[in-house]
Amino acid sequence: MDILTGVILVIHMIGWAIVLGGALTTMREPRIAKGVTHGAVTALVAGILLVGLAEMGDGDVNNVKIAVKLVVALVITAMAxxxxxxxxxxxxxxxxxxxxxxxxxxxxxxxxR
Ligand code: HEM
Incomplete structure (x- = not known):
């Protein structure tokens, strides 16, 4: 994995961690914390960049898996x-x-896998 892909993967995972953590920590007083929307949009963009980088390099992309993740991620982002x-x-x-x-x-x- 080259350094750029690695950095974007880290951003991707931190973004979803913010969404998950943000959703769980506001459950008692339900609201969407500001960071949740930012985390979702950032992670979504990072995920799309990861696909682009894999397509450009020799990494093979599982298109069905990516399609499932994309649909679920779009629902999450829309909900946020x-x-x-x-x-x-x-x-x-x-x-x-x-x-x-x-x-x-x-x-x-x-x-x-
Ligand atoms: C809620 C939504 C999502 C979550 C929680 C999520 C989570 C993750 C996690 C944990 C990894 C690391 C897995 C590993 O390398 O073993 C990963 C990798 C990756 N994600 Fe996501 N992701 C989401 C949405 C997306 C979307 C929308 C895209 C692209 C359109 C995407 C593209 C990728 C790619 C290309 C990788 C690199 C490794 C692989 O091919 O599986 N992800 N994601």
Missing amino acids: IYGSKNQDKVTTGYLGGLAGLTVLNIAVAVLW
């Missing part, structure tokens, strides 16, 4: 943006959905 603009709609269940989808994508990323 919608929730941050409509904080009154954010419930514990909403945050649970956000956290659950993030965990699902972590499992897809790591277990789908």
